[in-house]
Amino acid sequence: MSIELEVGTKAIVTVPASSANLGPGFDTLGIALSLYDTVEVEVTNSGLEVEIFGEGAEDLPRDGSHLVVKAIRSALNVADVSAPGLRVVCNNNIPQSRGLGSSASAAVAGVAAGNGLAGFPLTEQQVVQLSSAFEGHPDNAAASVLGNAVVSWTTVPVDGHSLPEYKAVTVDVHKDIKATALVPNFHASTQAVRRVLPSHVTHGDATFNVSRTAVQVVALQNYPELLWEGTRDRLHQPYRADVLPVTSEWVNRLRNRGFAAYLSGAGPTAMVLHTEPIDENILRDAREAGLRVIPLEVAGPVEVKVVQA
DSSP states (O other), X not given: OOEEOOTTOEEEEEEEEEEEOTTTOTTTEEEEEEEEEEEEEEEESSEEEEEEEETTTTTSOOSTTSHHHHHHHHHHHHTTEEOSEEEEEEEEOSOTTSSSOHHHHHHHHHHHHHHXXXXXXXXXXXXXXXXXXXXXXXXXXXXXXXXXXXXXXXXXXXXXXXOXXXXXXXXXXXXXXXXXXXXXXXXXXXXXXXXTSOSOOOHHHHHHHHHHHHHHHHHHHTOGGGHHHXXXXXXXXXXXXXXXXXXXXXXHHHHHTTOEEEEOTTSSOEEEEESSOOOHHHHHHHHHTTOEEEEXXXXXXXXXXXXXX
């Protein structure tokens, strides 16, 4: 029989944005970034109340279909804890559907909040597992859970009915590496952008990406001068260029100037990893073209504060 939480108990979660793939590490590499959503969850006497402020406030649901709510309930269920009612307040700063991990951050926030309300019975790996399950891949979610950069992978069971296992380890990022996001004013559907990817790739392209993914991991840790080479890719960005022409244009402009730019996740954000400042003329042109320029730091893990009733 599950334990019922005390009314008035509150969890406050601060969860970072993330960027996935980092060029060649398709569904594998991710990095946490210093743009944060804050979610407050309070146990109430009954019912469900959802308030949303900031990004997505006009579009996101305010019922049990909200991803944060589903993630809270998922964590409470695994912890064998129940809540008579919930009040959920989301303060969103992460742009929605822009390739900055907004949905993964929502899932992480919910799972982390549920774990905190239950007294933190779930391990870090369980939080990665539960939050990644909403996405179907762990790169964004693991980055928001663990902070820094991550190498992640999925183990698909051979029995045909068990759930996939989502795993990740952290990679400490060199202290000089920063990020800058160039965010267009339109959305990109992850599923729509995935549909343009081929079902098969050549051995040469696979070899190219394996090598550049390895380069990217060491570039992030110790050799930031290799970031440009480490963000090269042949598996997904060339195929997505036609459906994301604005992003492709800015990635190419930046790369031609020597900056390690890449398509962040499924886009449409163009992300740059760098140690030297980006030419202000480029950033001015981007702003004039309608892109939002966001300077970022590498972020730490999700944070949870619990206030007892």
